[in-house]
Amino acid sequence: MFDQVLWFAARGAGIVSLLLSTAVVCLGLLTAARFERPQWPRFLTVELHRSIALVSVIFVAIHVVTAVLDPYASLGFIAAIIPFASSYRPLDVALGVIALYLVIAVLLTSLIRDRLSQRTWRLVHWLAYAAWPMAVAHSLTAGSDAFAPWMLAIAAGCCAAVIGVLVWRWSVIWPGRRELADVVDRSSFRQERTKSPARKVAR
Amino acid sequence: MNPTRLLAGPPIAAGAESLADHRLRVGARPRATRPGELAASIERSGLLGRGGAAFPAARKWSAVAGRSAGDAVVLVNGAEGEPLSAKDRTLMNARPHLVLDGAELAAEAVGADRIVLYVGADHANSVVALRRAIGERGREMVVPIEVVVSPATYVAGEESAAVQYVNGGEARPTGVPPRPFERGVDGRPTLVQNVETLAHVALIARYGDAWYRELGSGPTRGSALVTVGGDVAHPGVTEIAYGTTVRDLLSVAGGTVDKWSRGAVLLGGYFGGWLRAEEAANQPLDPRSCRDAGSAFGCGVVHVLPPARCGVVATARILDYMAGQSAAQCGPCVFGLRAIADATARIASAGSAHSDDLAHIVRWSGQLAGRGACKHPDGAVGLLRSALRTFSDEFDRHQRRGACIEAELQGRVA
Amino acid sequence: MAGDDAVTIAIDRIACDGRGVCAELLPELIELDDWGYPIIAPGSVPPHLVEHAKRAVTYCPVLAFKLRATQGAESRAAAGVRQPSVARQVG
Numbered sequence: 001m002f003d004q005v006l007w008f009a010a011r012g013a014g015i016v017s018l019l020l021s022t023a024v025v026c027l028g029l030l031t032a033a034r035f036e037r038p039q040w041p042r043f044l045t046v047e048l049h050r051s052i053a054l055v056s057v058i059f060v061a062i063h064v065v066t067a068v069l070d071p072y073a074s075l076g077f078i079a080a081i082i083p084f085a086s087s088y089r090p091l092d093v094a095l096g097v098i099a100l101y102l103v104i105a106v107l108l109t110s111l112i113r114d115r116l117s118q119r120t121w122r123l124v125h126w127l128a129y130a131a132w133p134m135a136v137a138h139s140l141t142a143g144s145d146a147f148a149p150w151m152l153a154i155a156a157g158c159c160a161a162v163i164g165v166l167v168w169r170w171s172v173i174w175p176g177r178r179e180l181a182d183v184v185d186r187s188s189f190r191q192e193r194t195k196s197p198a199r200k201v202a203r
Numbered sequence: 204m205n206p207t208r209l210l211a212g213p214p215i216a217a218g219a220e221s222l223a224d225h226r227l228r229v230g231a232r233p234r235a236t237r238p239g240e241l242a243a244s245i246e247r248s249g250l251l252g253r254g255g256a257a258f259p260a261a262r263k264w265s266a267v268a269g270r271s272a273g274d275a276v277v278l279v280n281g282a283e284g285e286p287l288s289a290k291d292r293t294l295m296n297a298r299p300h301l302v303l304d305g306a307e308l309a310a311e312a313v314g315a316d317r318i319v320l321y322v323g324a325d326h327a328n329s330v331v332a333l334r335r336a337i338g339e340r341g342r343e344m345v346v347p348i349e350v351v352v353s354p355a356t357y358v359a360g361e362e363s364a365a366v367q368y369v370n371g372g373e374a375r376p377t378g379v380p381p382r383p384f385e386r387g388v389d390g391r392p393t394l395v396q397n398v399e400t401l402a403h404v405a406l407i408a409r410y411g412d413a414w415y416r417e418l419g420s421g422p423t424r425g426s427a428l429v430t431v432g433g434d435v436a437h438p439g440v441t442e443i444a445y446g447t448t449v450r451d452l453l454s455v456a457g458g459t460v461d462k463w464s465r466g467a468v469l470l471g472g473y474f475g476g477w478l479r480a481e482e483a484a485n486q487p488l489d490p491r492s493c494r495d496a497g498s499a500f501g502c503g504v505v506h507v508l509p510p511a512r513c514g515v516v517a518t519a520r521i522l523d524y525m526a527g528q529s530a531a532q533c534g535p536c537v538f539g540l541r542a543i544a545d546a547t548a549r550i551a552s553a554g555s556a557h558s559d560d561l562a563h564i565v566r567w568s569g570q571l572a573g574r575g576a577c578k579h580p581d582g583a584v585g586l587l588r589s590a591l592r593t594f595s596d597e598f599d600r601h602q603r604r605g606a607c608i609e610a611e612l613q614g615r616v617a
Numbered sequence: 618m619a620g621d622d623a624v625t626i627a628i629d630r631i632a633c634d635g636r637g638v639c640a641e642l643l644p645e646l647i648e649l650d651d652w653g654y655p656i657i658a659p660g661s662v663p664p665h666l667v668e669h670a671k672r673a674v675t676y677c678p679v680l681a682f683k684l685r686a687t688q689g690a691e692s693r694a695a696a697g698v699r700q701p702s703v704a705r706q707v708g
Contacts, residue, residue, distance in 0.1 A: 031678055032678070033638065034636060041641045042636065042637055042638045042641060043638045043641045043676050046676045046678060048637055064650050113680060114680060114683070118632060118679060118680060137657065
């Protein structure tokens with residue numbers, strides 16, 4: 001009986017964390033796109049992105065712990081932390097493990113963000129673009145619901161949401177970006193760069 | 204009548220003074236007998252930086268010396284990105300050994316073990332002259348000296364931009380702390396000093412601070428180089444005692460402004476300000492006095508605009524240049540300065556101004572100062588403000604009727 | 618003493634990208650110019666707004682500014698001279 005609970009918890013937590021992290025990715029894209037509406041200020045996007053990210057990590061943790069504890073999953077602790085160490089569907093589980101590590105890196109760098117350079121933080125944060133597709137692939141291929149029709153539907157919905165926001169972002173922001181790029185191009189610095197580099201000439 | 208201290212010696216047109224001639228004329232470089240001796244002398248002299256900010260040199264020296272563990276760096280700023288100024292390259296071309304003496308003296312005083320000569324790429328003669336001078340000194344140099352050629356842009360001469368470029372980055376201001384005197388070239392405390400300032404140091408070390416202070420009428424003592432240009436009979440670089448009036452300076456250079464009733468004068472270059480000719484006539488040329496008058500001494504540019512030329516058109520051209528020279532790092536400068544320049548250009552092209560252009564540039568210029576990582580927008584806005592004040596009639600005429608005195612006299616100006 | 622510490626806003630103008638979140642969270646002190654970049658009222662942050670200022674610092678998507686504490690005579694000068702509502706008067 002208890003085992004059934006673990007099994008349900010692992011699957012449930014996994015699906016919830018997939019949905020939440022999809023929302024996090026969408027909100028991250030909307031933050032960068034400076035999304036706002038009369039009733040939706042920009043800080044709300046930033047706030048939701050951060051809060052939901054924290055909640056999704058909690059659900060990932062529940063998913064990993066219950067999956068490891070579930071005796072029928074025959075996963076084992078090692079398989080959860082070392083990619084490809086699982087005897088059960090090593091690749092599919094590995095996708096989840098790697099995605100988890102990437103998410104941990106994003107989380108930790110965000111927690112100590114004021115002590116990092118903006119560049120470092122941003123490079124690590126972009127790992128999220130690798131983590132999320134891995135999580136989607138993991139949800140489709142690993143576990144007892146792999147390729148179940150409703151699981152496919154959920155995954156398709158998540159992909160549609162992220163692709164939709166991506167397309168919207170690039171279509172809406174592009175004109176504004178072009179204006180900034182145009183001004184920068186006319187600045188003396190862009191023209192300097194097109195000349196041959198004369199750096200460190202005389203020693 | 205005009206003092207010759209920095210420009211004493213063989214004619215400037217004769218080119219670089221050799222090491223031998225330099226030593227014959229002013230003697231060998233003095234060595235400090237006690238630590239801190241020269242720094243104290245510089246402080247007593249009240250020597251101000253000649254890069255445009257007029258910051259007391261002694262204060263910079265003590266800030267760097269206080270942080271140096273013998274590993275400081277002296278960056279000699281010969282970028283001279285201001286298009287109207289020619290004094291720095293004149294010094295580097297004709298008196299390179301004065302500059303090198305000053306650099307070595309400063310290096311000893313602040314505990315530096317390296318000197319970088321930062322020279323603008325458009326001053327090719329200066330690069331040659333300095334390299335040759337370094338070659339003449341050979342093994343006598345107390346610390347390694349190298350020449351770094353900087354991009355020929357306006358902001359490349361800004362302190363933090365210079366340091367960043369020497370460190371291998373772009374010649375763009377860095378904005379946030381640490382400042383060069385804290386961590387500069389290679390992370391070491393760096394003294395960034397204008398070439399003219401160091402040339403003065405070379406002479407103060409020889410003749411003393413009391414000698415330096417003999418010249419000057421008013422609170423600022425000493426002599427300074429100025430670049431006279433525009434509608435004058437004899438443009439060029441000359442040396443004045445601080446406090447000399449514009450009238451006295453231009454009585455030698457000559458030009459239409461000798462009537463002093465019409466026309467305008469730009470003091471301080473693109474970072475400076477316009478004055479009407481009659482205001483400028485009695486304006487003493489020293490940093491504080493010029494600032495109080497709504498202009499600036501800056502890098503010592505005195506540029507005459509004849510009555511036949513329109514101040515609005517001249518200002519529009521300068522602002523267009525300044526907007527194009529933005530390092531393009533900060534939104535207010537990238538967008539605001541460009542918008543101001545474009546609006547002023549529309550006003551200047553008599554007849555194509557939008558009805559609210561003048562109101563816009565007044566509003567935007569009130570917003571721009573202090574909102575960039577460097578003083579570039581502040582300088583441009585200062586110039587615009589002085590133009591709005593000095594050429595208020597012309598701006599009104601342009602905005603309302605689209606008429607321009609230049610157009611009336613010379614035909615349509617594009 | 619806590620009363621002597623004045624808090625001021627220190628912004629990195631190069632990092633600032635005109636995201637505008639700060640102006641939403643601290644409208645009493647921060648206004649946006651015509652291009653979306655912040656105009657910050659000079660002087661120190663009034664004590665009742667410090668919590669809001671801290672939130673604005675955290676929520677800036679590029680962490681372009683921080684709060685700096687200045688002490689003693691410097692803070693008295695900073696607190697006394699300027700009005701926080703200058704943000705409205707500018708521009």
